[in-house]
Amino acid sequence: MPGHFEAIPGGGAAIALDEVEISILRSLAVQLLELIGPGDEPVEGADPLAALFAEGPSEAPSDPALARLFPDAYEDPAATAPQDDDGRASSAEFRRFTENDLRAGKREDAVAIVRALDTLSVTGEDEAVLKLTPDVSVRWLRALNDLRLTIGTRLEVTDDDEGAGLYRLPDDDPRKPMVMAYLWLGVLQETLVETLTA
Template sequence: MAGRFEAIPGGGAAVALDEVEISILRSLAVQLLELIGPADEPAQGEDPLAALFTPGPSEPPADPALARLFPDAYGDPEGPGSGADEEELKEYSSEFRRFTENDLRDRKREDGVALVRTLDALTATGEGGAVLKLTPDDCRHWLGALNDLRLTIGTRLEVTDEDEGGELYRLPDSDPRKPMVMAYLWLGALQETLVETLMP
């Protein structure tokens, strides 16, 4: 079970983690939550229902990692089947973002918080680690958080689909990106085994 998720009765998943792995996962999740930002609290006296319908931002984030987490809904005007020009696509994306980004941020925030809480609830096995057991709901939150962590780190590393894995495996130990690359690859392995446990 070490280093990989395995299915457990009831539809959940379990993985053995040592203290260092727990610390790394928690630290990365906290950094992700800081990047996403806190939830907006309704102003005093404001109707909470009205706050749910508050429009979000209309422009994409300036930070490349946030832009990857919250991409434009409408892409390349030169793409197949696109009959819109660049200005139209920008307008459509802006309008779509206004009504969806807040909800997407909330969901990503919930995933990150769930990851941190499940790690904080772990009790040590006495060998410097613990066995993390996730419910089916926890698994969904973990999948979302692991995906967001990989997207964020991959953006910081400027990973593209073409160089996925190959060049990253060959970085010398002296390269300052090496620890981030190791975290990126490890998170990918965790995500892959978690997906496998959830497949029928």
């Protein structure tokens, strides 16, 4: 179980984590929460139906990592020409009615990581075994994906190279810790997928 997820009886997944791993995962999840931003809390006494139909932003985020997490719905990533007016209008309309819910879901997934890790207690060089229910495992999987997308964007990893040059970074490169986190999250994500689909 060290370093990767394994299936547990009754569904779900388990992983053994040491104190440093718990701290890194928790820190990354909190940073993701900060990046996504707080949700709009309904005003006390406000009409719940109005909150349900609240409109979100219509412009794509300027932060490249947020733009990766919340891409335009009608943009062809393979297109070399800029999006036409109809495509921009359609993307803006889609974003206006979906982004708030997407952000809320991503926040809930990141919070699931923090809450699960907060249940663990580790001292010294010991490890704690984290057990996730099937539902929480799916939340973790989505949050791990969001973390990798965010870090990959910051590292400028493209679909073409999958960050091949990152494997050869010298140890004194300031990106090295982020690369190590990116690769580790990839292992966690892969083993969690294997566990949930076995």
